[in-house]
Amino acid sequence: MKKIFLMIFLVVFSISIVACTQTSDTTTSTTLTESSSVTTTTTEPTTIPEIVTAMSNPLNVGLFITETPETSMGINFKLSTDTEGYVEYHQSDLDNFIRIDATKKVTPVGSKTVYLYEAEMTGLTPGQTYEYFVSSSDGTEQSARYEFTIPSGIDNSFTFMYLADPQGTAITNYMAYAYSILNVLDYSQMSYDFVMSPGDTVNDHDVRSEWDWFFQYSSFFITRKPFVVTLGNHETGYLTDERINSLEFDGYFNLPNNGPTYDEFSEIDGDLRESDFDKGKTYSFDYGNAHIISINTEILCDGTTACSEYDHSNAEILKSWLRNDLDNSNKTWSIVLLHRGPYGLSYDTYNVRDVLTPIFDEFNVDLVLSGHDHQYSRAVYKNDVMIPFQEANNYERGILTLITDELYTNNFNNYSSTLGVTYFTGNTSTVKFYGGDKNSGIEVQYKFIDESPVIPFITVTADSIQVVSYGVSKNAALDIVPTGVFILEEFTITK
Numbered sequence: 001m002k003k004i005f006l007m008i009f010l011v012v013f014s015i016s017i018v019a020c021t022q023t024s025d026t027t028t029s030t031t032l033t034e035s036s037s038v039t040t041t042t043t044e045p046t047t048i049p050e051i052v053t054a055m056s057n058p059l060n061v062g063l064f065i066t067e068t069p070e071t072s073m074g075i076n077f078k079l080s081t082d083t084e085g086y087v088e089y090h091q092s093d094l095d096n097f098i099r100i101d102a103t104k105k106v107t108p109v110g111s112k113t114v115y116l117y118e119a120e121m122t123g124l125t126p127g128q129t130y131e132y133f134v135s136s137s138d139g140t141e142q143s144a145r146y147e148f149t150i151p152s153g154i155d156n157s158f159t160f161m162y163l164a165d166p167q168g169t170a171i172t173n174y175m176a177y178a179y180s181i182l183n184v185l186d187y188s189q190m191s192y193d194f195v196m197s198p199g200d201t202v203n204d205h206d207v208r209s210e211w212d213w214f215f216q217y218s219s220f221f222i223t224r225k226p227f228v229v230t231l232g233n234h235e236t237g238y239l240t241d242e243r244i245n246s247l248e249f250d251g252y253f254n255l256p257n258n259g260p261t262y263d264e265f266s267e268i269d270g271d272l273r274e275s276d277f278d279k280g281k282t283y284s285f286d287y288g289n290a291h292i293i294s295i296n297t298e299i300l301c302d303g304t305t306a307c308s309e310y311d312h313s314n315a316e317i318l319k320s321w322l323r324n325d326l327d328n329s330n331k332t333w334s335i336v337l338l339h340r341g342p343y344g345l346s347y348d349t350y351n352v353r354d355v356l357t358p359i360f361d362e363f364n365v366d367l368v369l370s371g372h373d374h375q376y377s378r379a380v381y382k383n384d385v386m387i388p389f390q391e392a393n394n395y396e397r398g399i400l401t402l403i404t405d406e407l408y409t410n411n412f413n414n415y416s417s418t419l420g421v422t423y424f425t426g427n428t429s430t431v432k433f434y435g436g437d438k439n440s441g442i443e444v445q446y447k448f449i450d451e452s453p454v455i456p457f458i459t460v461t462a463d464s465i466q467v468v469s470y471g472v473s474k475n476a477a478l479d480i481v482p483t484g485v486f487i488l489e490e491f492t493i494t495k
């Protein structure tokens with residue numbers, strides 16, 4: 001099994017490596033053909049350590065979800081100078097080359113200016129594979145050639161990988177992150193259609209190297225699968241700093257712009273956020289039979305760890321947008337992505353709980369995913385009351401605490417979302433753990449606070465949401481190389 005995964009990975013990986021070694025050539029139909037024809041001449045990495053060592057993504061190329069993921073793909077990249085950029089793509093088995101100009105986003109990052117670019121590849125067909133690359137207008141900077149496939153049949157079933165809080169402060173942190181993911185993929189043999197993260201992809205939003213490391217060690221998925229991410233507190237800045245309106249998050253990422261438009265932010269002294277601040281942070285899209293919503297929980301915070309103040313007037317606009325968005329959905333499932341969750345183990349984020357959970361209850365949201373707490377938990381709540389469960393699987397790790405009530409026969413590992421909303425908080429995918437050091441006092445049914453990365457896979461079918469959370473064993477939290485992988489828990493939500 002291990003060899004099968006590595007072989008599949010390496011076939012794709014080798015295409016990129018070969019393309020990197022070619023000289024730039026704006027006659028793209030020729031270069032694209034060449035890149036495929038010489039694939040077998042490259043020395044291929046054959047083990048996970050070799051794969052991690054070979055990871056490269058100097059132009060920070062990333063694919064991103066769009067409002068129409070069955071026919072389009074968002075893309076973002078970086079160039080080193082103030083120039084124009086473009087994307088070229090074609091269906092891999094056809095010579096239908098399409099070149100599109102990218103929109104430049106001049107972004108201050110620390111003491112430097114970074115030139116970032118976004119575009120959207122459109123007219124795509126489910127079931128087809130596309131090859132693409134990005135380039136500066138004069139061809140002096142060009143990425144590798146990558147491929148992605150638009151899934152077919154996602155109305156029936158799709159899967160996404162969930163990577164909580166990848167934030168790191170050293171390249172070794174991100175190497176550990178890549179090792180953890182690759183070991184889980186190798187162990188589980190899971191395939192996935194997109195990748196989701198609750199934010200905090202970097203520890204310091206104004207440190208360029210952290211962004212570079214994130215893209216480098218995410219390259220094996222982010223150049224081939226769309227990324228879905230919401231804003232974390234580590235990707236934002238002071239509300240009184242004018243840079244709040246040109247965040248690095250907006251520069252490095254490219255997400256749907258269908259979120260709310262606010263009134264003036266006037267309730268917190270010196271708040272400089274503009275009315276379109278939340279575009280590309282709060283957004284929604286349909287994927288198969290699910291409606292998926294990212295909500296920027298920093299809108300409900302004042303930038304402090306306690307997250308105590310917020311602009312109430314604009315929170316009402318957010319609530320109206322959310323209610324309208326859920327009301328207009330005709331999909332079977334509704335899944336919400338937050339950074340700061342309402343029922344986490346580390347922080348009592350009462351603003352998020354007070355403002356959002358009544359709406360989740362009202363519209364019977366099936367699953368709410370979050371991060372930020374760096375301690376894994378799962379809780380099912382309705383109207384701010386934890387739901388009783390009579391039985392559960394035998395958990396080898398973590399702490400299970402069920403409220404029981406003789407009137408209920410619910411199984412904690414297989415239950416209907418009519419019982420309540422499932423609040424699922426990921427342990428980090430990298431190396432930052434609170435490990436029980438923080439305690440919000442919030443009650444949950446299950447918690448796992450060990451210093452082990454956890455990488456869940458979430459499969460949405462016509463009649464269920466199935467979650468399998470894989471834990472990564474290490475001798476020490478900061479270790480790069482894991483010692484093993486285990487299944488932490490599995491559960492199924494039905495209608």
Ligand SMILES: [Fe+2]
Pocket residue numbers: 200232233234339371372373
């Ligand atoms: Fe956070």
